[in-house]
Amino acid sequence: MSTIYIKGVTLGKEIKDILIEGNKIAAIEDKLDSIPDNCRTIDGTSKAVFPGFVNMHTHSAMTLTRGYKEDTSLQEWLQEIWKVEAKMDEEAIYWGTKLACLEMIKTGTTSFYDQYWMIDSAVKAVEEMGIRGWHACVALNLKDESRSQAIKEEIIAAYERSQKWNERCRMSVGVHAPYTVSDELIQWCSSFAREKGLTVHIHMSETEQENIDSQNLNGCSPFEHLERLGVLGPEVIAAHCVWLSENDINIMAKYGVTAVHNINSNLKLASGSRFLYNELRDKGVRVCLGTDGCGSSNNLDMRETMKTAALLQKGWRRDPSAFKLQELMQAATASGAEALGLDAGELAVGKLADLILVDTDNYAFVPQLDLVSNFVYSANSSCVDTVICNGEIVMENRVVPDEKEILENARRICNKLYNN
Numbered sequence: 258m259s260t261i262y263i264k265g266v267t268l269g270k271e272i273k274d275i276l277i278e279g280n281k282i283a284a285i286e287d288k289l290d291s292i293p294d295n296c297r298t299i300d301g302t303s304k305a306v307f308p309g310f311v312n313m314h315t316h317s318a319m320t321l322t323r324g325y326k327e328d329t330s331l332q333e334w335l336q337e338i339w340k341v342e343a344k345m346d347e348e349a350i351y352w353g354t355k356l357a358c359l360e361m362i363k364t365g366t367t368s369f370y371d372q373y374w375m376i377d378s379a380v381k382a383v384e385e386m387g388i389r390g391w392h393a394c395v396a397l398n399l400k401d402e403s404r405s406q407a408i409k410e411e412i413i414a415a416y417e418r419s420q421k422w423n424e425r426c427r428m429s430v431g432v433h434a435p436y437t438v439s440d441e442l443i444q445w446c447s448s449f450a451r452e453k454g455l456t457v458h459i460h461m462s463e464t465e466q467e468n469i470d471s472q473n474l475n476g477c478s479p480f481e482h483l484e485r486l487g488v489l490g491p492e493v494i495a496a497h498c499v500w501l502s503e504n505d506i507n508i509m510a511k512y513g514v515t516a517v518h519n520i521n522s523n524l525k526l527a528s529g530s531r532f533l534y535n536e537l538r539d540k541g542v543r544v545c546l547g548t549d550g551c552g553s554s555n556n557l558d559m560r561e562t563m564k565t566a567a568l569l570q571k572g573w574r575r576d577p578s579a580f581k582l583q584e585l586m587q588a589a590t591a592s593g594a595e596a597l598g599l600d601a602g603e604l605a606v607g608k609l610a611d612l613i614l615v616d617t618d619n620y621a622f623v624p625q626l627d628l629v630s631n632f633v634y635s636a637n638s639s640c641v642d643t644v645i646c647n648g649e650i651v652m653e654n655r656v657v658p659d660e661k662e663i664l665e666n667a668r669r670i671c672n673k674l675y676n677n
C-alpha cells in the first residue's frame with residue numbers, strides 16, 4: 258500500500274498537510290504529528306490542492322478528429338465525422354484514448370464519462386494511464402431494427418468482459434440519442450442497465466431541430482418521449498439538455514435525471530447557448546460539466562469549460578451572480594462523482610484520493626484573494642503540476658510517463674485516417 262505525504266499545501270485559505278494511504282485520503286491536518294516510514298513526500302510550497310475534475314461527457318478517442326471539418330452545423334459535421342470514425346480500428350481507439358487521457362491528466366481531470374465504440378481498447382488505455390473511466394458501450398441503430406440484435410449482443414458481451422476490468426474502469430450503457438435509436442432498443446438498453454446496476458449515457462435535447470423533429474414524430478419533446486417509454490430514472494445521465502421546456506425540467510427532477518452541460522461544444526456547433534442552469538438547480542436537478550469530444554469542443558479542458566459556462570450564464574442572464582464559483586467547482590467535481598456513484602470529488606478524510614496540485618508561483622495567482630477564481634478565471638491549465646488518482650501519482654512536475662510515445666503513435670494513426 259503506497260503512502261503519500263503532501264507537506265504544507267494550500268487548501269482554500271489555509272496551509273495543510275495531507276496524508277494519502279492506499280487509495281484514500283487518510284488525514285488533512287494543520288501539521289501532521291507523525292509521518293509513516295517510507296512514504297513519498299511532495300513539497301506543497303507554492304501549490305494549491307483541488308479535487309480532480311470529473312469530465313461528465315466525452316468521446317475520448319475522438320481526440321483524433323480534433324480540428325476536422327470546422328465551421329459546420331452538428332448535422333453536417335456528424336455526417337462527415339462518421340466517415341472518419343468508420344476507419345477507426347482498435348488500434349486507433351487505443352491511441353486516441355491514450356491521447357485523450359494525456360490531455361485530461363495535464364489539465365487536471367481524474368475521472369471521465371465516455372461514450373464510444375470498441376470500449377475494451379479504450380479501457381486498456383485508461384488502465385495504463387492511471388485515471389478513471391466510465392465507458393458507455395453505445396447503441397446506435399439509426400432506427401433500423403435489423404441492426405438491434407447485434408448491438409444488444411455487443412452490449413451483453415461488453416458487460417461480461419467488464420467484470421475483468423480494473424477498479425478504475427466501469428461499464429455503462431450508451432444510447433446515442435432518441436433521434437438515432439429506436440424506441441425498442443432504448444427500452445432494452447434501459448432495462449439492461451437497470452438489471453445490471455449501470456448508468457445510461459444519452460445525448461438529449463442538443464439542438465432546437467431535434468426538439469422540432471420530436472414534436473413532429475412523437476407529438477412531444479425528447480424528455481416527454483423518454484418518460485412515456487418508461488426509461489427515465491436516476492441512472493440516466495443526459496448530455497447537453499440545451500433546449501428544455503419547463504415540463505422537461507420537471508420531468509428531469511421527478512426522475513432524478515442528471516444533466517451534463519457541454520458549453521464549448523454547444524457554442525462551437527451553434528446548437529444553443531442558453532443552458533437553464535438556475536432553473537435546473539432550483540428544481541433540484543443535478544448539473545455536471547463536460548467537454549464533449551474533441552471533434553466538437555477541440556479540447557478536454559475542464560477549467561476552460563468552467564470559465565466559458567460561467568461567462569455565458571452571466572452574459573445572457575445579465576446577472577453577474579449567475580453560476581458562482583463554488584457552484585462551478587461543484588459541477589466540475591463532486592456532482593459528477595455523485596452521479597457516477599464515486600466516493601470522490603471533494604477533499605475530505607475517507608474520500609478516494611483523486612486530487613490535483615496546482616502551481617501558484619506565477620502571475621495568475623497574484624494576488625491570491627480567491628483561489629478558485631485564480632484557477633478558473635485567471636490561469637490556464639498549464640498550472641496543473643501534479644495529479645493523483647486512486648492514491649497513485651499519474652503526473653508529477655507536469656511529467657506524464659510515455660508522453661512522447663503517445664504523441665508519436667497518435668500522429669501515426671491520424672496519418673492513416675486522413676491521408677489514405
Ligand SMILES: [Zn+2]
Binds near residue numbers: 550
Ligand atoms: Zn457527445
